[in-house]
Amino acid sequence: xxxxxxxxxxxxxxxxxxxxxxxxxxxxxxxxxxxxxxxxxxxxxxxxxxxxxxxxxxxxxxxxxxxxxxxxxxxxxxxxxxxxxxxxxxxx
Ligand SMILES: Cc1cc2nc3c(=O)[nH]c(=O)nc-3n(C[C@H](O)[C@H](O)[C@H](O)COP(=O)(O)OP(=O)(O)OC[C@H]3O[C@@H](n4cnc5c(N)ncnc54)[C@H](O)[C@@H]3O)c2cc1C
Numbered sequence: 001x002x003x004x005x006x007x008x009x010x011x012x013x014x015x016x017x018x019x020x021x022x023x024x025x026x027x028x029x030x031x032x033x034x035x036x037x038x039x040x041x042x043x044x045x046x047x048x049x050x051x052x053x054x055x056x057x058x059x060x061x062x063x064x065x066x067x068x069x070x071x072x073x074x075x076x077x078x079x080x081x082x083x084x085x086x087x088x089x090x091x092x
Contacts, residue, residue, distance in 0.1 A: 004029065010043075018056035044075050 005012045008030035016026045079090040
């Protein structure tokens with residue numbers, strides 16, 4: 001069986017990794033041709049997200065994720081700002 005995943009976001013890539021590790025052939029299609037075009041993200045991954053990724057990624061990939069993360073101490077406050085970076089909502 002071959003599975004085609006449309007979209008290389010967090011969900012698509014995690015699914016592809018899980019299927020691949022389960023022995024299923026996977027191909028991922030992504031419409032954005034350049035990673036740089038997205039501008040990148042700074043995502044906070046809570047313990048549930050990390051547990052899923054730890055379960056489904058190869059250990060080396062999960063270690064790479066941890067190594068490239070800013071760590072727990074970087075997430076001290078949740079805030080939403082408008083287009084001029086004026087604070088709309090913030091909580092600790
Ligand atoms: C501003 C913002 C901040 C966020 N912060 C957090 C956070 O801190 N922590 C957190 O856990 N979540 C956060 N989220 C939510 C998180 O981004 C989403 O839950 C997550 O990205 C969903 O993953 P996904 O793979 O389902 O979709 P996406 O990440 O949206 O990925 C979908 C992918 O599919 C591609 N695609 C779409 N249509 C096609 C097509 N027809 N053909 C090929 N490719 C296609 C898109 O280009 C995209 O790369 C945030 C969201 C936003 C908008």
